Amino acid sequence: VKPDISGEPAPGKYISRIVIKPGKVEVEGPESMLKKISFVRTEPIDVSGLDESSISKVNIISDIPAARLMTGNVDVHIIIKEGTEK
Incomplete structure (x- = not known):
């Protein structure tokens, strides 16, 4: 499962890790x-303006119409840290 992330966290913050x-x-x-x-x-x-770590339950998507996903959603934990990305 790959997360579809858009936007940038709050100034002075970065995404340290994403756990699904x-x-x-x-x-x-x-x-x-x-x-x-x-x-x-x-x-x-x-994640636009996100200034702290968050956990979201999000749906998953397949680009193949004939494929059936046995799980409809996942928990996405976005870990935000202060500073600039290393």
Whole structure:
């Protein structure tokens, strides 16, 4: 699962780490379609102005219409720290 992150945290802050639970999800569908999927992504998560760490429950999305996600959402923990990204 890859997070779809947009925006920038508050000035003087940066995203230190992103933890997704569960990190993997089961996908069902025709084998020919499943071979094309290397990851699924979350719905967009806007971090604009975020000044502290947060946990959000977000939906996951597959770009392959024939694929069925066995898990509908994940917890995304965005860890914000002070300073500039290293």
